[in-house]
Amino acid sequence: MTNEPRDHLNLLAPRSMRPKFDYLHREVQDLAGMRMSRRAALGLGGLAILAAAGCGGSTNAGGGNNGAASQPADALKGKPLEDSLVIYNWSQYDDPSTYKKFAALPDESAAGLKIHETYYSSNDELLAKLHAGGTGYDIVVPSQNAVGELIQEGGLLKLDFNLIPNIKNLDPKFLKSSFDPTGEFHVIKDFGITMFFYQNTVVKPSSEPKTMKDFYGLLNANASKGRTNVLDGAEEVVPLAAMALGFDANTGDPGELDETKKFLLSVRKGVTTISSFGYINDASAGKIILSQGWNGDVRRILAARKKQGDITAVLPTEKSEVWADSWCIPATAPHPVAAHAWINYLLEPATAVTEMNYHSYPIPIPAALDQMPADFKNDPLFNVPASYTDGYQYILNPSPQLVNARTKIYQEFKAA
Amino acid sequence: MTVGPDPGMAAVATAVKPKKRGRSFAPKYPAWLTLPSLLYYAIFFLGPMAILAVFSVSIQSGFGSVTYTFSSSQFSQVNDSLYITVFERTLLMAAMGSLLTIAVGYPLAYWMARYLSTYKMLALLLIIVPFWTSFLIRTYALKIILDPHGYLARDFGIDVLYTKYAVGIGLVYNYLPLFILPVFASLERMDWTLIEAATDLGARPVTAFKDITLRLTLPGVVTGGLLVFIPMCGEYIIPDILGGGKYEFVGNIIGDTFSSAQNWPFGSALSIALMGALSVFVVIYIMFATREEQFGA
Numbered sequence A: 001m002t003n004e005p006r007d008h009l010n011l012l013a014p015r016s017m018r019p020k021f022d023y024l025h026r027e028v029q030d031l032a033g034m035r036m037s038r039r040a041a042l043g044l045g046g047l048a049i050l051a052a053a054g055c056g057g058s059t060n061a062g063g064g065n066n067g068a069a070s071q072p073a074d075a076l077k078g079k080p081l082e083d084s085l086v087i088y089n090w091s092q093y094d095d096p097s098t099y100k101k102f103a104a105l106p107d108e109s110a111a112g113l114k115i116h117e118t119y120y121s122s123n124d125e126l127l128a129k130l131h132a133g134g135t136g137y138d139i140v141v142p143s144q145n146a147v148g149e150l151i152q153e154g155g156l157l158k159l160d161f162n163l164i165p166n167i168k169n170l171d172p173k174f175l176k177s178s179f180d181p182t183g184e185f186h187v188i189k190d191f192g193i194t195m196f197f198y199q200n201t202v203v204k205p206s207s208e209p210k211t212m213k214d215f216y217g218l219l220n221a222n223a224s225k226g227r228t229n230v231l232d233g234a235e236e237v238v239p240l241a242a243m244a245l246g247f248d249a250n251t252g253d254p255g256e257l258d259e260t261k262k263f264l265l266s267v268r269k270g271v272t273t274i275s276s277f278g279y280i281n282d283a284s285a286g287k288i289i290l291s292q293g294w295n296g297d298v299r300r301i302l303a304a305r306k307k308q309g310d311i312t313a314v315l316p317t318e319k320s321e322v323w324a325d326s327w328c329i330p331a332t333a334p335h336p337v338a339a340h341a342w343i344n345y346l347l348e349p350a351t352a353v354t355e356m357n358y359h360s361y362p363i364p365i366p367a368a369l370d371q372m373p374a375d376f377k378n379d380p381l382f383n384v385p386a387s388y389t390d391g392y393q394y395i396l397n398p399s400p401q402l403v404n405a406r407t408k409i410y411q412e413f414k415a416a
Numbered sequence B: 001m002t003v004g005p006d007p008g009m010a011a012v013a014t015a016v017k018p019k020k021r022g023r024s025f026a027p028k029y030p031a032w033l034t035l036p037s038l039l040y041y042a043i044f045f046l047g048p049m050a051i052l053a054v055f056s057v058s059i060q061s062g063f064g065s066v067t068y069t070f071s072s073s074q075f076s077q078v079n080d081s082l083y084i085t086v087f088e089r090t091l092l093m094a095a096m097g098s099l100l101t102i103a104v105g106y107p108l109a110y111w112m113a114r115y116l117s118t119y120k121m122l123a124l125l126l127i128i129v130p131f132w133t134s135f136l137i138r139t140y141a142l143k144i145i146l147d148p149h150g151y152l153a154r155d156f157g158i159d160v161l162y163t164k165y166a167v168g169i170g171l172v173y174n175y176l177p178l179f180i181l182p183v184f185a186s187l188e189r190m191d192w193t194l195i196e197a198a199t200d201l202g203a204r205p206v207t208a209f210k211d212i213t214l215r216l217t218l219p220g221v222v223t224g225g226l227l228v229f230i231p232m233c234g235e236y237i238i239p240d241i242l243g244g245g246k247y248e249f250v251g252n253i254i255g256d257t258f259s260s261a262q263n264w265p266f267g268s269a270l271s272i273a274l275m276g277a278l279s280v281f282v283v284i285y286i287m288f289a290t291r292e293e294q295f296g297a
Helices: A008-012 A017-032 A038-054 A096-103 A106-110 A123-131 A144-152 A165-169 A212-225 A234-244 A254-270 A279-284 A295-304 A336-346 A349-359 A366-370 A400-415 B007-016 B031-056 B073-078 B081-115 B120-132 B135-146 B151-156 B164-188 B193-200 B205-233 B237-242 B250-259 B264-295
Strands: A084-090 A114-120 A187-199 A227-230 A288-294 A311-314 A322-327 B059-062 B065-067
Touching (some): A096 A114, A096 A336, A096 A349, A123 A144, A144 A322, A165 A336, A165 A366, A187 A295, A187 A349, A212 A227, A212 A234, A212 A254, A227 A234, A234 A254, A234 A400, A254 A400, A279 A295, A288 A295, A295 A311, A322 A336, A336 A349, A349 A366, A400 B059, B031 B264, B059 B264, B081 B164, B081 B205, B081 B250, B081 B264, B120 B164, B135 B151, B164 B237, B193 B205, B205 B264, B237 B250
Parallel strands (some): A084 A114
Antiparallel strands (some): A187 A322
């Protein structure tokens, strides 16, 4: 989930320090040429980095993997299945039975394959770990912007589709995407979109709101009636507003960014909260009258307010955000054959049905979607019609400069 | 030479002189025994600070990566109307929060020290007990009290959640014990017979309080005030939760710069700038802390 709410519980220990520590740990291990405990490494780490700075050294994170990514696509041909698979994933993102069934497949059980899984709570955390040279992972599940970044840095393995025959099950429209134009580095795990909703007993628009721009238009007039909310994060606030104005989500044009900023500041007084965290609970309790939200969350809010029936959910026409999490294999994966086998297994329609029932996000496998219960299959908030998503865009991180500019606009919006 | 005892000499000394009972007040143990503590401090406190300082003069070379140089470019970026506004707001809110903490905390500490005897320790315990619960949980609990549908809003018309007033309430609530404890200690140590003497000599209670109690505890108040002011300036969670994410402190800006922009040099420069701004107040704190040692009650 791109848009995983910020994990406030983790923030008690400043999260910014963690990637730094991990990075240091790695760096010191490299220098020392041996494995050592984190604690031991961090003891020397401060000194090591000082020494590096003293020499004017330059460290480019993610470097060093570049060679591996450009290997021929069929390098794995004929290689045996390994006995281990290390997955680095969002927590509770796959049905527990999927792991058991995968390990029990004939080839996998013959190889004695064991699955190890560790978790992260944000793309920043995943990227920091991989930037710091975190090797040992066979499968990672980055969101679209992180996939783009990792491809740019040469951090991902080119997939060998001979080992993933089930790719034929995937909706062909999801094979290539703006963040991986050749489609060689990722397989979509699931996707979602950004929409909005309002309490129709309180917010009474003069005409039916249809687009994201209509959402922003409702803010100023309704903020006095109750809590209004927009999704948090520089990568949400700015691109969503840019798209509402008809610009490209990832625009770097100074004029367009400036216009986006002015537009955001003009609706600022209509915004009560800027939050991606806890809006499901608050809206379910009837405390939010107008808000943006991700489709999976809005489904839950609608279900919670079913009795009152006072929530109107709107799938925006024109432009909005589509996000996707993907299966990827790091360039340094120690068990690439097992990783391919895993991706292939997850593309089985039967597996996809189990998975969708578990996490409630659509997987673009038509044969699997057909098997879903009617309340999923026929719900446009789950099975979002292509007529909407065709106009939607992935929000990416094209360059550090653009992300810095975006972050500054976001900060000005928040501080205004 | 003078340090190592010579057994022969010592034997002679004891033989000649009557046993001397004097003892040295110099430290008994060698100083290097502090080394583990010093190392801990150097590695886990100075180390991260050094990393921060190195990053702050570096240049961003990509997402979450850094080219080490010596450049002031990050600091010139800090000098921007947006960041200056946020710095001013943070310092102002922390100052208001500290003053309010003093206004709420001083009477409480005074009451505990002057009026309570049997239940003094119980009161002290009740002040400290909230510290046993996570800071985060307590802040969320405050959100329930301040809820627009809650009693405070419905029956008293105090509907301030997601405004700067809620942030202020959160600051005072969370930092109050940190202020009460030093002030209570300084009130406890005060010689109350001075008040009796003043009253005997005809001073009105107000005069006695102003000229004696307040004067003697003022260093404690300043110490306590700065003890809450400084962490308030670095506050991150309270503005995020109670301000609805739209009342940014410097801490929030730094967090965004590190995590979502993955711009470590600029985030470090902002952190160093905040430390610079705060060091002025730390100097005041040290001055008062030293004065309290000399004159304070």
